[in-house]
Amino acid sequence: MRAGPSQEEIRRHNLGALLRHVHLGGPTSRAELTSRMGLNRSTIMALTADLTAAGLVREELPRETGRAGRPSLVVRPESARVYVFALDVGVDRLVAARVGLGGTILDRREAVRRRGPFSLEEIVGPLAGFARQMHRKTRPDTVCVGVAAAFSGGVGRADGVIRFGPNMHSVDVPLAEEMARKLALGLPVTVGNDANLAALAEHTRGVGVGCRDLIYLHGDVGIGGGVIVNGQLLGGHAGFGGEVGHMIVNPKGRLCGCGSLGCLEAEAGERAVLEAAGRSGTHQLGRDAVRDVVDAADRGDIVAQAALSRVGDWLGLGVANLVNVFNPEMVIFGGMLREVYLGSAAQVRSRLAVDALPPSRDGLRLRTSALGDDATLVGAAELAFAQVLADPLEVLARAGS
Amino acid sequence: MRAGPSQEEIRRHNLGALLRHVHLGGPTSRAELTSRMGLNRSTIMALTADLTAAGLVREELPRETGRAGRPSLVVRPESARVYVFALDVGVDRLVAARVGLGGTILDRREAVRRRGPFSLEEIVGPLAGFARQMHRKTRPDTVCVGVAAAFSGGVGRADGVIRFGPNMHSVDVPLAEEMARKLALGLPVTVGNDANLAALAEHTRGVGVGCRDLIYLHGDVGIGGGVIVNGQLLGGHAGFGGEVGHMIVNPKGRLCGCGSLGCLEAEAGERAVLEAAGRSGTHQLGRDAVRDVVDAADRGDIVAQAALSRVGDWLGLGVANLVNVFNPEMVIFGGMLREVYLGSAAQVRSRLAVDALPPSRDGLRLRTSALGDDATLVGAAELAFAQVLADPLEVLARAGS
Numbered sequence: 001m002r003a004g005p006s007q008e009e010i011r012r013h014n015l016g017a018l019l020r021h022v023h024l025g026g027p028t029s030r031a032e033l034t035s036r037m038g039l040n041r042s043t044i045m046a047l048t049a050d051l052t053a054a055g056l057v058r059e060e061l062p063r064e065t066g067r068a069g070r071p072s073l074v075v076r077p078e079s080a081r082v083y084v085f086a087l088d089v090g091v092d093r094l095v096a097a098r099v100g101l102g103g104t105i106l107d108r109r110e111a112v113r114r115r116g117p118f119s120l121e122e123i124v125g126p127l128a129g130f131a132r133q134m135h136r137k138t139r140p141d142t143v144c145v146g147v148a149a150a151f152s153g154g155v156g157r158a159d160g161v162i163r164f165g166p167n168m169h170s171v172d173v174p175l176a177e178e179m180a181r182k183l184a185l186g187l188p189v190t191v192g193n194d195a196n197l198a199a200l201a202e203h204t205r206g207v208g209v210g211c212r213d214l215i216y217l218h219g220d221v222g223i224g225g226g227v228i229v230n231g232q233l234l235g236g237h238a239g240f241g242g243e244v245g246h247m248i249v250n251p252k253g254r255l256c257g258c259g260s261l262g263c264l265e266a267e268a269g270e271r272a273v274l275e276a277a278g279r280s281g282t283h284q285l286g287r288d289a290v291r292d293v294v295d296a297a298d299r300g301d302i303v304a305q306a307a308l309s310r311v312g313d314w315l316g317l318g319v320a321n322l323v324n325v326f327n328p329e330m331v332i333f334g335g336m337l338r339e340v341y342l343g344s345a346a347q348v349r350s351r352l353a354v355d356a357l358p359p360s361r362d363g364l365r366l367r368t369s370a371l372g373d374d375a376t377l378v379g380a381a382e383l384a385f386a387q388v389l390a391d392p393l394e395v396l397a398r399a400g401s
Numbered sequence: 402m403r404a405g406p407s408q409e410e411i412r413r414h415n416l417g418a419l420l421r422h423v424h425l426g427g428p429t430s431r432a433e434l435t436s437r438m439g440l441n442r443s444t445i446m447a448l449t450a451d452l453t454a455a456g457l458v459r460e461e462l463p464r465e466t467g468r469a470g471r472p473s474l475v476v477r478p479e480s481a482r483v484y485v486f487a488l489d490v491g492v493d494r495l496v497a498a499r500v501g502l503g504g505t506i507l508d509r510r511e512a513v514r515r516r517g518p519f520s521l522e523e524i525v526g527p528l529a530g531f532a533r534q535m536h537r538k539t540r541p542d543t544v545c546v547g548v549a550a551a552f553s554g555g556v557g558r559a560d561g562v563i564r565f566g567p568n569m570h571s572v573d574v575p576l577a578e579e580m581a582r583k584l585a586l587g588l589p590v591t592v593g594n595d596a597n598l599a600a601l602a603e604h605t606r607g608v609g610v611g612c613r614d615l616i617y618l619h620g621d622v623g624i625g626g627g628v629i630v631n632g633q634l635l636g637g638h639a640g641f642g643g644e645v646g647h648m649i650v651n652p653k654g655r656l657c658g659c660g661s662l663g664c665l666e667a668e669a670g671e672r673a674v675l676e677a678a679g680r681s682g683t684h685q686l687g688r689d690a691v692r693d694v695v696d697a698a699d700r701g702d703i704v705a706q707a708a709l710s711r712v713g714d715w716l717g718l719g720v721a722n723l724v725n726v727f728n729p730e731m732v733i734f735g736g737m738l739r740e741v742y743l744g745s746a747a748q749v750r751s752r753l754a755v756d757a758l759p760p761s762r763d764g765l766r767l768r769t770s771a772l773g774d775d776a777t778l779v780g781a782a783e784l785a786f787a788q789v790l791a792d793p794l795e796v797l798a799r800a801g802s
Binding site: 154156163164212213225227229230232234235236237238239240241242243244246247248249250251252258259260317320321322324325326327328329354355357358359360362363 | 555557564565613614626628630631633635636637638639640641642643644645647648649650651652653659660661718721722723725726727728729730755756758759760761763764
């Protein structure tokens with residue numbers, strides 16, 4: 001149990017808080033920062049001066065104020081100068097983006113991935129190549145302050161080693177270490193679970209802004225989850241928290257990739273949808289295939305409707321369980337679960353009405369992802385920015401050296 | 402997003418932190434406080450002087466140091482002078498205790514409750530009577546700084562109103578308000594869910610000390626839960642988080658009191674144990690009845706063994722689900738689930754081995770409650786002390802006035 005912070009710690013905290021303000025909220029006037037942060041004007045001025053000197057923000061006159069008197073200067077993040085690399089290792093694609101402070105995607109590269117077993121090189125090679133291409137195009141005065149990757153599987157928080165994932169036949173793959181070596185930017189790489197990062201993204205920049213307790217459900221080949229508890233991402237003891245896809249909802253049910261029977265993923269994942277709709281094997285896989293089922297149901301296809309009803313029933317039961325356990329304010333459906341939810345909302349809601357405790361579901365909002373397919377990438381960018389927001393000057397000094 | 406604290410806020414924070422140290426850790430030397438809190442000696446001296454003047458701690462020479470030189474003064478909580486009332490509204494009993502700063506139970510009263518529907522008066526009347534009896538026995542210089550109650554059901558965080566509970570046929574019972582009125586101590590009453598408070602107790606003073614992520618499962622008539630996430634109690638949006646007993650594990654299973662089929666509570670609660678053992682109806686209920694089943698199984702009774710095996714299987718599945726969702730460091734079995742777990746540990750562990758993801762259960766410890774039947778009461782006391790630990794001088798000034 002440590003006690004209160006020193007003057008230097010307070011300054012560092014305040015610098016981070018101010019930078020986070022403009023990073024998440026966009027250009028903000030000094031007057032607004034003063035009132036929102038509860039600090040006096042001279043402190044805000046001093047903090048802004050420090051951040052400006054470090055090249056993290058700049059101050060300028062607002063375009064128009066519409067008010068009389070001297071306008072308050074606007075503090076804006078140096079989006080073009082300070083950036084991170086955000087990487088997304090999805091089941092069907094690899095994405096790399098250069099994201100400026102403030103969250104602007106400045107540049108991006110994407111490659112389609114064939115599903116199936118992969119080697120570490122097949123991931124790291126293309127992503128490092130993309131990053132190098134984008135890095136070459138930057139001006140000399142830009143500075144990269146972090147790198148983070150989203151991975152669709154289990155990643156240890158301490159070491160960025162992959163412990164499990166779809167189509168991953170080897171275990172203990174050192175993704176973070178190998179990525180950092182290959183990028184050779186002199187920066188460590190942080191790796192997070194894709195659904196966790198998407199949850200973080202929706203919480204900070206998406207449909208969940210302002211919600212302190214939310215659950216994000218991500219449908220890919222499997223079902224992943226990210227849970228925000230009291231404003232913080234649920235990590236658990238070693239970073240594997242939120243694997244809601246492996247909550248067993250039907251113990252006599254379908255075999256899951258993890259070896260158990262009746263996991264939420266086995267009953268409401270992509271394969272369950274396509275098989276229930278009689279579209280496995282001969283048909284295509286992936287999001288488009290799921291969307292086809294939902295479209296067919298919309299057009300009155302009885303088999304597709306029955307499939308969505310069945311899958312929606314299990315999805316609803318899973319959500320009800322999570323609502324009882326977490327009492328969240330919002331549940332967000334992302335990835336292919338967005339389609340499934342839109343095609344089975346009535347079923348999901350009716351399960352919730354039966355199986356969630358009334359006080360636990362009171363006021364609950366069910367929503368679809370606002371950031372769509374970019375949620376994981378946006379989350380990876382936020383993870384990459386975490387260090388500079390925690391200690392702006394220290395990170396910048398290191399990056400510039 | 403607020404910025405760093407003011408000098409006054411830091412002082413308040415430090416006073417609370419120091420008081421929490423001696424409240425949880427017992428008498429501590431100034432030298433130890435200096436090193437543990439990361440503050441310098443003169444700050445510790447000043448803080449201790451403030452807390453001593455307020456009558457919250459006192460300083461004394463240690464009995465023996467075994468070392469040469471001037472011994473460091475020991476700071477100890479004023480356990481006999483500063484106290485709270487902790488109340489426990491269990492299914493089978495009502496308990497009231499006067500608990501001194503530092504966690505010492507100074508006095509307690511207990512009454513057996515008959516199961517069945519209850520009126521608010523049947524709870525509030527006896528508890529207020531107990532509190533008055535204990536209050537009359539205190540010396541004039543003592544001061545009560547808080548009151549909190551544990552209730553075996555759902556309680557809204559904001560208002561202390563009971564929304565659901567076993568044997569509760571009315572809803573929206575204003576327990577906190579009515580209790581405060583009847584006690585007439587001029588203090589508000591905080592009410593929390595019993596399993597949540599037991600989790601808090603095991604986390605701060607029991608088997609879970611030092612664990613930042615743990616799940617406490619409490620068996621009573623039903624099954625309740627309390628979850629500690631990154632050192633904080635999971636409350637959820639409105640305080641109903643942790644209702645793990647209503648996670649559905651067997652959707653074609655037994656009818657639960659909540660109206661759903663196959664909740665963990667329905668499959669592994671008291672009634673499930675007794676019915677599986679052929680002991681419902683004619684036999685006694687409660688903890689003793691469950692213990693009889695476990696004892697019988699120990700002595701080789703095949704029916705009792707089969708019952709525990711069946712119940713342990715569902716309990717294991719429920720725990721596996723929670724392990725996948727939370728990746729906790731520890732799961733604690735309390736109340737009658739302590740007995741059930743001890744009688745079915747092999748079954749629970751084998752379910753975990755099959756149904757929990759290997760990285761999520763890696764390093765997991767399964768434990769029984771260290772505080773036993775007093776866990777809820779100890780948790781209620783901690784809830785009652787929360788205010789004075791957050792702002793020692795303010796609370797004391799109010800209580801003394």
